[in-house]
Amino acid sequence: MPRWPGGAADGDTVVKIDSDTALLSGGWVREMKHNGLALHAAGYRVPRNPSERSAYGNCYALSGRAAMMAAEALECAAIPPLAPEDLTICRAVMDVCGRERVRLDEPWTPLNRAGRWSWWNWDSRTANPEDYARSYDVVSVGNPRPPHVPKNARREVMRALCDARLNLNSQSIEPCQTET
Structure with a gap:
């Protein structure tokens, strides 16, 4: 083995x-x-x-x-x-x-807003890759994905998150820091 x-x-x-x-x-x-x-x-x-x-x-x-x-x-x-x-x-x-x-x-939740780990909110109309890239260290776009969201949307969101993080890096903007 x-x-x-x-x-x-x-x-x-x-x-x-x-x-x-x-x-x-x-x-x-x-x-x-x-x-x-x-x-x-x-x-x-x-x-x-x-x-x-x-x-x-x-x-x-x-x-x-x-x-x-x-x-x-x-x-x-x-x-x-x-x-x-x-x-x-x-x-x-x-x-x-x-x-x-x-x-x-602890990941981000409404009760733990200092959490730096999160999941993409597929049900939000206002979810924004730039906000996620600024606010979180790790973001999962996996389950649960609502049935009405196409599978390729995961790839698109992942690309948008990474592009947003790279854009922040090129602007030398640090992600927001939260107290723990």
């Missing part, structure tokens, strides 16, 4: 991102490395156990060392065939590196 992540070294950072997710700022990845974190992702409280937290899998980063340690632990683990990769890896990293070295940020 090949070892994931295929040769990561201790000082490396491994970023996993879904094909329907835009990484608009790498600041959180640099901050993760600077703070010595093992894993950084968007996360949530587990409803049946509010003291437990877990990660969303659309985009997350691991230190090379954490990736290697988690890979070794998972090689020996009994993993169910349909185990979700994000939850499995997050739990493995928490187990081998300690929960204190894992940062799980």
Whole structure:
């Protein structure tokens, strides 16, 4: 069985991102490395156990060392065939590196307006790529996509988000910073 992540070294950072997710700022990845974190992702409280937290899998980063340690632990683990990769890896990293070295940020919600992770609002007539690029580090355009929205709209929104971020970069405009 090949070892994931295929040769990561201790000082490396491994970023996993879904094909329907835009990484608009790498600041959180640099901050993760600077703070010595093992894993950084968007996360949530587990409803049946509010003291437990877990990660969303659309985009997350691991230190090379954490990736290697988690890979070794998972090689020996009994993993169910349909185990979700994000939850499995997050739990493995928490187990081998300690929960204190894992940062799980709450995504943007009406109750957490400081969140820097979000999902494209397909139901909004005013959703604007420039506002998203200025306000968020990671944006998923994946599920749920309403049935009336064509599949190729995901690609168009992804392109518009990336173009907006590049435009902000060329104007040397920093994304808005929020207090945490």
